[in-house]
Amino acid sequence: MDQTTLPRLGRDRDCTLPVRAVQFGEGNFLRAFIDWMIQQMNKQGKFNGMVRIVQPLPTGMGEALNEQGGRYTLILRGLENGQPVEKREIIDCVKDCLNPYTRWDDVVDCFRGRDLRFVFSNTTEAGIEYKAEAYTPGQCQRTFPAKLTSLLYERYQTFGGVHDRALVIIPCELIDKNGTTLRDCMLRYAKDWGLPPGFATWLSEANVFVNTLVDRIVAGYPREDAAKLEAELGYRDALLDCGELFHFLVLEGPQALARELPLAKCGLQVVITDDQTPYRTRKVRFLNGAHTSSVLAASLSGLTLVDEMMNDADFGPFVHGVIFDEVFHTVDLPDDEKRFFAQSVMERFQNPYARHRLLSIALNSVSKWKVRVLPSLLDYRKLRGALPSRLIFSLAALLRFYEVESVGAGGEGVGRVDDRDYPIADSPEILAFFAGETAKLRAGGDDAHYVRAVLGRQDFWGGDLNRVSGLAAAVTAALAAIHRDGCRAALRACKP
Missing domain, CATH: 3.40.50.720 (NAD(P)-binding Rossmann-like Domain)
Structure with a gap:
């Protein structure tokens, strides 16, 4: 032939x-x-x-x-x-x-x-x-x-x-x-x-x-x-x-x-x-939001691939909880349509053929978290009168992931966890800000100051997140647990 x-x-x-x-x-x-x-x-x-x-x-x-x-x-x-x-x-x-x-x-x-x-x-x-x-x-x-x-x-x-x-x-x-x-x-x-x-x-x-x-x-x-x-x-x-x-x-x-x-x-x-907006919201919040709210913590915990994360005894249930217990309530579509898509997201994340690297998804996570996760957090609080614990934890994990120890010759940030280095890819302005705040932490600064500084960056989030009642305190508590016990142990202690 x-x-x-x-x-x-x-x-x-x-x-x-x-x-x-x-x-x-x-x-x-x-x-x-x-x-x-x-x-x-x-x-x-x-x-x-x-x-x-x-x-x-x-x-x-x-x-x-x-x-x-x-x-x-x-x-x-x-x-x-x-x-x-x-x-x-x-x-x-x-x-x-x-x-x-x-x-x-x-x-x-x-x-x-x-x-x-x-x-x-x-x-x-x-x-x-x-x-x-x-x-x-x-x-x-x-x-x-x-x-x-x-x-x-x-x-x-x-x-x-x-x-x-x-x-x-x-x-x-x-x-x-x-x-x-x-x-x-x-x-x-x-x-x-x-x-x-x-x-x-x-x-x-x-x-x-x-x-x-x-x-x-x-x-x-x-x-x-x-x-x-x-x-x-x-x-x-x-x-x-x-x-x-x-x-x-x-x-x-x-x-x-x-x-x-x-x-x-x-x-x-x-x-x-005649209006695709609810479907776009569903995709961004369920699929993209579940990625962004989980991959940084999973990477800090030593995992490499999305399907590996989904099969993990700690992170699999965490992702399920993000989707079904927190994000689910914030999307304005019939429950059966949301449930179909949410279940498909779980199955897609478990796909062993995808070979989807966590660090690939972690690129530009500040802007991604703003678009993909923050709206769910704010809507959940508005609808339920409480802050969603898993999405709070995801923001704390972002702050830990973005502790920039140095900036390489090519402009990439370098973080460190458990005696290993990992890349942090974002804009030069964002990396410079986090490098400065990380230096303050290493010089004896406290978690609360770091959290307030990050949440106050209106150019990151479209507003001052310190104004969201209870948010800074909740993120500070989660970040302190990550610093004290490690990301995996802190995630296990994260209670809905």
Whole structure:
């Protein structure tokens, strides 16, 4: 067998299917998320369309994707009912990948296609931004929003601005209100370039810009076990992609989307709503918040990986308590929806395939704690009239973790616990502040002063946390226990 050719997936690939979607981004996430979803709809005869990918940058994986005829192997791994599960599938809904910097005319022709209906994107969080640039017909623009503005103008001219040739635009970049932000950038370009007023009206009123929330952990190419997997598969695949079994997509848009994009009817975890805010809050507080509230203490206690933390006799119950006993009450969704997601988070954290390092999650923990954990703490206090003990402990663990003993030549902080050093990665300003406060502690300062100094940094937290009744005293008590007994022993003594 030709070692660069993938076998067909139980049927001849139907390359006659029309191109119904264009996707900006050929990276691991979209290939394991959106393309996988389109594959599932095609298999059930509910979409019947191909995807053409546009490579956002001059260099990327487009050439490798074209060499494999748009096909690649996706491996999804995780736990189902507590048992390890692995699923392998060849994704063959991608027609090809276009480099707009060398094949702009082909991209324009694609946007002139009568069958085209959907545009997906994942150009990183920095991809949806406005940067002034000139418009030259026939030339590729630099930013993604400028490219898309130019391409939609080509479509507008081709079809005379009729509404039934407008598109549904579904960005997957991890920013809030991503669809709205993209539309606003494009309207600025249309105005800057002096495009006809009718185009701006068609752009904003005929086209549908969907705000999204995407959720699937995608590890990408499995470098450590690629050779083993290829031996088992019987072929080489330069674009092997690995992700977790769990997936969830929220589309903030009209319910009519369900007819054109029948994802839920295909058994996929997809919600169409007119307000994604509760779902975003659920994800940030349950998934991200549980990470941020636990990984620093676990790392201080000598643990390395998330699944190791979850299997630990002390930290597993701690994470469960954070999610179900404290964060659960602060999210405004039906209990069954919260419980489903909370249980999925626990199972995802226990995934032995993820190899998710605690110190990787610990990057920039001050800003993460502000966004992911602080709102839960404040809402819990408002709702219950008491402070949540586990989230209090997580803040104390953050203060202990951020005791900066020194700052390296590369600007990274260095902490020390149990005669071992560990890295502290954050902005230079934050590291400098903590280094100064750590020096005061080492010179005989007390925990209460340190806590008050940190909680008083309004630029860290968006307000003076010393004003939250009882918070400074509770954090000081927890930090004193960590200093006196060690992080694990202090966690064991943490009572709800």
